[in-house]
Amino acid sequence: MEEAVDFVNHLFRNGAALGCCPVNVAEVYAGIREKEHGATEKMIYSLQFFSIDLETAKLAGNMIRDYRSRGTTLALADAMIAAVAIQNGLILATYNEKHYPMTELTLFSPGGTNR
Numbered sequence: 838m839e840e841a842v843d844f845v846n847h848l849f850r851n852g853a854a855l856g857c858c859p860v861n862v863a864e865v866y867a868g869i870r871e872k873e874h875g876a877t878e879k880m881i882y883s884l885q886f887f888s889i890d891l892e893t894a895k896l897a898g899n900m901i902r903d904y905r906s907r908g909t910t911l912a913l914a915d916a917m918i919a920a921v922a923i924q925n926g927l928i929l930a931t932y933n934e935k936h937y938p939m940t941e942l943t944l945f946s947p948g949g950t951n952r
Contacts, residue, residue, distance in 0.1 A: 844947055845880065856885035858921040860914050887921050896920040900939060909938060
């Protein structure tokens with residue numbers, strides 16, 4: 838978690854506009870430690886929030902189905918996050934690039950492959 842916080846702080850310091858969606862918020866709160874609560878709240882509320890609408894949910898479901906037919910399993914959370922990024926023309930920053938094989942997704946992975 839500390840590495841992720843450092844990465845987000847680096848992006849902030851370099852002027853990046855950052856956002857999240859409901860899935861990101863749920864993932865963060867699922868892993869939060871009590872001592873991190875204040876700083877996490879401050880960070881979450883500083884981000885632009887992107888909702889998940891019907892079209893975004895349909896895109897996520899379609900990606901899961903399409904990739905499953907090719908032998909690749911996508912987690913629902915990852916598909917939802919990717920769909921939000923695609924629908925809103927966002928760059929997805931992640932350390933887990935293997936979770937996001939979608940070619941239509943613009944991806945930034947620190948120390949990894951960017952596309």
